[in-house]
Amino acid sequence: MGRRFDITFVYDFIPKLLGFLQITLFIVACSMLLGMVIGTAVALPRLFRIPVLQRVSRIYVSFFRGTPILIQLFLIYFGLPELLKGIHLDVTRVPALAFVILTYGLNSGAFISEAIRAAVSAVDRGQVEAAYAVGMSGFHAFRRIVLPQAAAVSLPAFSNLVIGNLKDTSLSFTLGVMEMTGKSQTLGLATQHFIEVYLSLSLIYLAISLALERLFALAERRMRLHEPDVGVLRNQ
Amino acid sequence: MIQVRGLTKSYGKQKVLGHIDLQLQKGEVTAILGPSGSGKTTLLRCLNFLEKPNAGEIAIGDVTVNCKGAGKRDIHKLRQKTAMVFQNYHLFKHKTALENVMEGLVVVQKLLKADARARSQLMLDKVGLADKQDAYPSQLSGGQQQRVGIARALALNPEVVLFDEPTSALDPERVGEVLEVIRSIAREGITMIIVTHEMAFARDVSNHVVFMDDGAIVEEGPPQELFGSPKEERTRQFLKRMTQEWSYTI
Amino acid sequence: MKLDPGFIYDAFLQLLSALPMTLLLTGVPAAGGLLIGTGVAFIRHYRVRGLHLIVAGYVAFIRGTPALMHLFLVYFGSPVIIDFFARKLGLDFNSASIPILYYVFLAFSLTAGAYLSEFIRAGLLAVDKGQVEAAYAVGMTALQAFRRIVLPQALAVSLPNMTNVVIGLLHGSTLAFTVTVLEVFGKANIVANQNWKYFEAFIAAAILYWGITILLETASARLEKRINRYHRGGVA
Numbered sequence: 001m002g003r004r005f006d007i008t009f010v011y012d013f014i015p016k017l018l019g020f021l022q023i024t025l026f027i028v029a030c031s032m033l034l035g036m037v038i039g040t041a042v043a044l045p046r047l048f049r050i051p052v053l054q055r056v057s058r059i060y061v062s063f064f065r066g067t068p069i070l071i072q073l074f075l076i077y078f079g080l081p082e083l084l085k086g087i088h089l090d091v092t093r094v095p096a097l098a099f100v101i102l103t104y105g106l107n108s109g110a111f112i113s114e115a116i117r118a119a120v121s122a123v124d125r126g127q128v129e130a131a132y133a134v135g136m137s138g139f140h141a142f143r144r145i146v147l148p149q150a151a152a153v154s155l156p157a158f159s160n161l162v163i164g165n166l167k168d169t170s171l172s173f174t175l176g177v178m179e180m181t182g183k184s185q186t187l188g189l190a191t192q193h194f195i196e197v198y199l200s201l202s203l204i205y206l207a208i209s210l211a212l213e214r215l216f217a218l219a220e221r222r223m224r225l226h227e228p229d230v231g232v233l234r235n236q
Numbered sequence: 237m238i239q240v241r242g243l244t245k246s247y248g249k250q251k252v253l254g255h256i257d258l259q260l261q262k263g264e265v266t267a268i269l270g271p272s273g274s275g276k277t278t279l280l281r282c283l284n285f286l287e288k289p290n291a292g293e294i295a296i297g298d299v300t301v302n303c304k305g306a307g308k309r310d311i312h313k314l315r316q317k318t319a320m321v322f323q324n325y326h327l328f329k330h331k332t333a334l335e336n337v338m339e340g341l342v343v344v345q346k347l348l349k350a351d352a353r354a355r356s357q358l359m360l361d362k363v364g365l366a367d368k369q370d371a372y373p374s375q376l377s378g379g380q381q382q383r384v385g386i387a388r389a390l391a392l393n394p395e396v397v398l399f400d401e402p403t404s405a406l407d408p409e410r411v412g413e414v415l416e417v418i419r420s421i422a423r424e425g426i427t428m429i430i431v432t433h434e435m436a437f438a439r440d441v442s443n444h445v446v447f448m449d450d451g452a453i454v455e456e457g458p459p460q461e462l463f464g465s466p467k468e469e470r471t472r473q474f475l476k477r478m479t480q481e482w483s484y485t486i
Numbered sequence: 487m488k489l490d491p492g493f494i495y496d497a498f499l500q501l502l503s504a505l506p507m508t509l510l511l512t513g514v515p516a517a518g519g520l521l522i523g524t525g526v527a528f529i530r531h532y533r534v535r536g537l538h539l540i541v542a543g544y545v546a547f548i549r550g551t552p553a554l555m556h557l558f559l560v561y562f563g564s565p566v567i568i569d570f571f572a573r574k575l576g577l578d579f580n581s582a583s584i585p586i587l588y589y590v591f592l593a594f595s596l597t598a599g600a601y602l603s604e605f606i607r608a609g610l611l612a613v614d615k616g617q618v619e620a621a622y623a624v625g626m627t628a629l630q631a632f633r634r635i636v637l638p639q640a641l642a643v644s645l646p647n648m649t650n651v652v653i654g655l656l657h658g659s660t661l662a663f664t665v666t667v668l669e670v671f672g673k674a675n676i677v678a679n680q681n682w683k684y685f686e687a688f689i690a691a692a693i694l695y696w697g698i699t700i701l702l703e704t705a706s707a708r709l710e711k712r713i714n715r716y717h718r719g720g721v722a
Binding site for chain 2: 614616617619620622630635638642716
């Protein structure tokens with residue numbers, strides 16, 4: 001199975017793989033944006049307890065959280081075109097990348113909606129009452145008081161989602177999308193140095209994950225400056 | 237008999253206990269009084285090594301430990317001679333009242349379960365909680381939890397029971413029931429050391445009173461002496477302040 | 487090609503034959519991960535000298551990289567390591583005699599162990615120090631206090647998170663198809679390809695995973711209620 005381990009290949013592979021980092025990041029960015037739109041749309045019916053829609057939201061979230069991402073990927077890549085053919089829509093020419101982004105968008109939408117719900121309910125009810133008491137409208141109370149606080153609260157969860165999403169993109173190679181993991185497969189097959197190529201790839205994922213984690217931690221600190229003890233705790 | 241010689245304890249540069257000598261007789265009830273920050277709780281916690289003293293010697297029953305080189309075995313032996321009742325009860329939250337009392341008997345003293353259960357039920361009965369044996373700590377009032385804590389300590393049949401401000405976390409109306417339990421076991425001749433702020437109780441229940449201030453023992457003696465005619469100015473000041481506080485609250 | 491709802495049922499029945507493997511791929515790493523996770527959490531919580539930095543590195547690596555990488559690194563890497571030591575020790579042993587399945591178990595156990603250790607650690611922090619003191623005061627040793635007082639409560643606190651890890655393992659078991667282990671997802675691919683009915687086959691697989699997920703969640707919620715009965719409050 002493969003050739004003798006040779007660390008020099010790692011130096012060789014890392015730049016080659018980094019050439020495909022942009023595609024990985026492109027998938028992450030697009031699907032997270034899509035996920036935020038979907039997540040908000042899915043969260044609203046449950047936050048405002050809209051009948052029927054609230055039920056649909058619940059099933060949507062349960063399905064995308066309850067099934068493996070790989071199944072979702074295959075279901076949408078292979079299954080959606082079949083369904084669309086039923087309404088005479090031909091999507092066979094749409095690139096696999098689009099399906100990947102759609103799947104990850106739908107998937108993170110479910111998780112983001114849960115994060116939004118948790119964050120909004122974490123904001124003290126008294127804050128809204130105080131906002132009304134100073135004469136704000138419902139909209140103003142939400143935008144100026146609830147939203148900023150909820151955003152700060154949800155940041156750690158959001159950070160986890162982005163990193164999780166980054167790691168999940170490694171599965172898009174199964175549909176033949178040439179991002180970093182896809183490239184690593186071809187490199188591995190061509191050189192037969194599998195361990196080195198996956199080690200290189202792991203190091204890249206690790207570096208990006210750690211960088212993202214730091215970035216979000218910094219952002220959280222900025223957003224929570226009004227809570228003095230948070231700043232102190234993080235400094236220790 | 238309990239003997240403490242040259243016990244010192246400091247946190248970094250800050251000295252909390254400076255060279256404490258103390259000798260207590262078997263069957264004696266000792267009350268340790270003093271203003272907060274005087275080191276009385278630290279002294280108590282040093283006796284079972286919840287705080288590690290820097291130097292000195294502790295002898296309880298037939299176990300003598302030199303604090304400087306004390307190893308895990310020494311500490312373990314010392315702890316088996318003592319039991320403690322905590323200010324915040326510290327019951328095991330995932331165990332019922334009965335299981336709390338049984339825990340040490342089964343795990344440490346290796347009693348058979350049936351024996352441990354019988355003994356524990358007896359102890360719970362003694363503190364008046366026989367009917368609460370299957371309740372979890374979260375279902376008990378503070379006073380009831382503390383009584384379970386006392387039963388847990390007594391069940392171990394230790395040489396000495398250490399009470400660390402057993403009533404100061406309680407609602408005022410719950411203090412009485414706990415003091416009553418402690419008073420009744422004091423009559424049985426169990427050796428106890430009680431750190432407390434309850435002056436009247438200390439005077440009433442103890443046969444020996446130790447007054448501490450600033451990490452040192454200022455004065456000790458029988459309660460009628462220490463409360464009636466304290467020799468030291470600092471003791472007088474403290475007692476005066478404490479009795480004044482009473483007159484306000486009453 | 488038209489949608490054939492009846493085939494969803496057929497496919498579902500066929501997938502059931504691969505279900506034991508999926509459950510095995512979930513259960514074994516869950517147990518392995520719990521073992522690793524408890525050990526790691528203990529080492530980090532009590533800052534065992536020399537070890538705690540190493541295990542911190544392990545946790546950071548696993549959390550920062552996709553599970554797929556763990557699988558590939560173990561799958562390609564451990565035979566090399568095993569053969570190296572077999573040669574060194576002069577053993578008549580070849581890694582080729584080890585079934586692929588064992589590598590998958592190992593890889594997923596390592597993945598789960600890192601995540602579980604984080605949750606167990608959080609659980610350990612949730613147990614207040616006073617109870618440990620009380621355990622010492624009744625004469626317990628540090629290990630007795632950990633095993634009898636701290637760990638049971640820590641596990642109870644982290645149960646919801648641990649359930650999520652198990653569900654993650656269930657979903658992650660689909661990755662095993664990349665190293666030719668035949669579980670439900672691999673079987674779904676075969677069923678889909680043989681019949682050219684992708685949507686139906688993957689919907690059937692999705693329903694299966696969804697059902698097990700809901701089952702796990704329900705069971706966990708029930709278990710949580712039972713083991714947390716000491717949090718019930720109220721007067722007995």
